[in-house]
Each structure stands twice: as structure tokens, then as C-alpha cells.
Amino acid sequence: MDCQRAEELLSDHLEGSLHPLLGAELEAHLAGCGACRELRGALAEVVEALRSAPEFEAPVGLAERAARAARTRPRPIEIRPALVLPQWLNAAAAGFALIALGAALAVIGPERGTRAAQRLVGQTVTAGSSLMERKDRLLEDVRVLGVVLSTAFEGRIERVNERVNDYKRLLERRKPSPEVEPKQGSEARPPAVRVAAGFRTGATRAA
Amino acid sequence: MITTDADLLPSCRGGDEAAWAKLVERHTRKVFGLAYRFTGRVDEAEDLTQEIFVKVYQTLDKYREADGPFGAWLMAVARNHAIDHYRRGRQERARRAEDPLLLELAPAREEHPIAGLEREERARLVHRGLRALPPDLRLPLVLCDLQGLSYEEIAKSLQVPLGTVKSRINRARLELAKRLLARRHELAGGA
Numbered sequence: 001m002d003c004q005r006a007e008e009l010l011s012d013h014l015e016g017s018l019h020p021l022l023g024a025e026l027e028a029h030l031a032g033c034g035a036c037r038e039l040r041g042a043l044a045e046v047v048e049a050l051r052s053a054p055e056f057e058a059p060v061g062l063a064e065r066a067a068r069a070a071r072t073r074p075r076p077i078e079i080r081p082a083l084v085l086p087q088w089l090n091a092a093a094a095g096f097a098l099i100a101l102g103a104a105l106a107v108i109g110p111e112r113g114t115r116a117a118q119r120l121v122g123q124t125v126t127a128g129s130s131l132m133e134r135k136d137r138l139l140e141d142v143r144v145l146g147v148v149l150s151t152a153f154e155g156r157i158e159r160v161n162e163r164v165n166d167y168k169r170l171l172e173r174r175k176p177s178p179e180v181e182p183k184q185g186s187e188a189r190p191p192a193v194r195v196a197a198g199f200r201t202g203a204t205r206a207a
Numbered sequence: 208m209i210t211t212d213a214d215l216l217p218s219c220r221g222g223d224e225a226a227w228a229k230l231v232e233r234h235t236r237k238v239f240g241l242a243y244r245f246t247g248r249v250d251e252a253e254d255l256t257q258e259i260f261v262k263v264y265q266t267l268d269k270y271r272e273a274d275g276p277f278g279a280w281l282m283a284v285a286r287n288h289a290i291d292h293y294r295r296g297r298q299e300r301a302r303r304a305e306d307p308l309l310l311e312l313a314p315a316r317e318e319h320p321i322a323g324l325e326r327e328e329r330a331r332l333v334h335r336g337l338r339a340l341p342p343d344l345r346l347p348l349v350l351c352d353l354q355g356l357s358y359e360e361i362a363k364s365l366q367v368p369l370g371t372v373k374s375r376i377n378r379a380r381l382e383l384a385k386r387l388l389a390r391r392h393e394l395a396g397g398a
Contacts, residue, residue, distance in 0.1 A: 011377035042384035049333040050352035058239040062253055067231040069257045070264035071224065 001029040006036045010043050094142065098128030101149075123164055124149070212277040220267055231260055234278065238285050244349045245289045247338040255292055259285045286354060290364050293346055332390055336383040344379035351376050 006029045012018040013026055030037050102124035127145055145167070212233070218226035238259050243252035263284055270280050337345060346365065350356045358376075362369045 007381055008374075008377065011373070011380055038388060039381070039384055042387045043380050045329060046333055046380050046383040046387060047352055049330050050337075050348070053330060053334070053353060055236055055240045056243055058235045058256070059249065059253060062239060062256060063232040063235040064228065065253075066235060066257045066260040067224075067228040070231070070260045071227065073261050073265065 001025050003029075003033060003036055006030065006033070007039065010036075010040055014040070014044055014047065095128045098145065099125050102128060120149075120164075127167070213272065216267070216270070216277065219264075227264070234281055235260075237278075237282065241282070241285055241289060241349075241354070244337070244353055245293060245346065247345070255289060258292070259288050262288050282354075286350070286356075286364070290346070293342060329387065332387055333383055336386040340379055340382060344375050344382065347372050347375045348379040352380075 006026055009018055009022060009026050013023060018026065030040060102121045124145065210229070212230065215226045215230045219230055235256065239252055239256045242255035242259065243249065246252045246255060263281055266284065270277060274280050337348070340348070347361050350361045350364065351358070356364070358369055358372050361376075362372045365372070367375075
């Protein structure tokens, strides 16, 4: 054992928590190393000095200042943990909020592009209903709808259709794939689209 | 008639200013001692002491006699607050500017004058050495050898692994022991 390793073990040795084999090794090292023996003695003195350390005198007037400081701070009012609402309720609230927003748009919607605005309102309400059912996609839906609404408010009403179609495609992609393969010969029904028909672009209108 | 902490507590909770002042007076020395050991600075230890009593006052209602003596509960609150203070890193900033004010230890108790002088000299050296240690080494040592916490309790309080606590305490003690030896050799060389 070298001196560095002996130093690492001195505290454990002092406290009697060293494994007997290591303890014997350390004792053997200490028997032949005066420097480490001296260090062990000093270490024991340090521990003794710390454990019997007298207390410091507190500065004059500290007790009065501390007592006053505590009394001038109001005791905190105990706050009960916030009511945790179930996730479905949060989603429902968000859905209702969107429906309300749709209704508000119907009243104060942009004057220009009235038809498109009406569709936007309908779409928002439908999306709100959809959100209530699709609570786990809440944040993403809100983000997409935010884009739609901000586009409308920016006056670019002609681009709202594109945004809504983006949103429809997003919902289409989310449709869960059927767990059971449909039987051969049976007609696979197309997945139902929750969102009502969106804005028709010029091209679809022409078709 | 001796008034105990338990006698004062109901009045303190009821907002009795005099009772609270008396309770603080009783425990200031211990709390300040802990704060000074933690911070190594008188000004910061005073601030920390005041913060601790604010905390104690605000949580008085949480103390139950079943938790043990009030003094022990108060010191646990003080320790936890001091550890939070350390975690917030204020101590590190404070160390950038050395505190010129070094507190002297309380006078020796009744003992032989020579032994008293030796004890005082050793205690002074250890105290100065402790103050000079980096907080990472000083705090585990204070909690272990001055506050009497177990290694496991220290590891939990400081949120470091048990092995790290043991190693830091050993390194801190070694540092102080080497300082003590160096000082002795210095004195022996000068004699």
C-alpha cells in the first residue's frame, strides 16, 4: 500500500468502518511510514476539535433583528393543491372555447370574403367538436387552427381554404389503421371524415 | 420559574411578540453558529440567520411535539435552509470577496490553563482551515462532524452519492490535518 491509498482510508480507519483486511494492510503501512502515522494523529485531532468545537457568539442585536424580521413578514396562507381537472375535461373546455370562438367570428367576422368567412366559422365549430373527441391531439389541433385563424385575420381570406385543407389532410393521416384486416370480398368502408367538408378551392368548384 | 420552548410556542403562534423574541433569543447562538460554519462570513451568516428565523416563524404551525424537541426541529429547518442557500450558489459568489472579519471562538471552559491554550490554538487552526475549505468539502464536514449527521443523511441532504460524501469528508479532514501539521512544523522550525 502506498501513502496515497493510505490517506484515502484514514477516515474509515478512524471510525472503525474499514474492512478488516484493508485495516490490516493499512496498519502494516502505518507501522513503516512515520509521515502517515503523523497524519493519522493529526486527523484524529481535527475530528476531535470539530466535534467539541465551541459555539460562536452571535453578533450583538442579531436576535432582536431576526425576531423583528420574522414578524414583519406575513405568514403565508396555506394554499391547497390546485384542483387537477381530468384531461377529457380540459379537452372539452378547449372544444367549447373553439365553438364559442366560431360563434364570435360569425358575429364579428371579416366583411370581405363573407362566404369564406362563414365556412371558416363552420369549420371552426366542427373542429371544436372534433377536438372534444380527440383530446390527445389537443395541442397540435390548436396550433393548426391558430394558423388558420391568424391567416383569416391577416386579411388573406383566399388562403384560408389552403390552411383548412392542410388541416383536413392532417386529420386524415391520424385515422387509426384498422386492427383487423377486412375479410376478402367485403367492401372496405372508407374512413369517416369527422370534419365537415371544407372550403372548396377554385379548382374543385370548377369540377 | 423556568420557561421552556413548549411554554412559549402557543403564545408565539398566537402572535405574542415578547414570547417570539424570547424564543429567538434562546436559539440565535446555535443558528448563527451553523450559518457561520456554512458561509464562512459574518455578514452572510447574519442574513442567513434572519432568513432561517423568518422560515421558522412561517412554519411554526407545522411543528408537532410528537416530532421531538422544538430545538431539534428548529435546527433541522435551519440546516435545510442553509443547504438550500448553498445550492443557490450564493456562497460561491461570496467567497470571491474574502471576509476580513474572523470570529473568535468562545472562551475555553474550565480546564488546565496549558491544556486550554493548546485546545484553543488547535481549535483556532481548525476553524481557520475550515473557513478556507471550498464549500464542496466544507459542507459535508460541517454536517458530519459539527452537526452529527450520518453519511446517508448528508448524501440525501446534499443530493450526492454516498461514496462522494465519504470521499469529500475524508479529503476535508486530511486538508485540515495537513494544515495543522504544517503549522506545527513551522512553529517547531522557528523555535
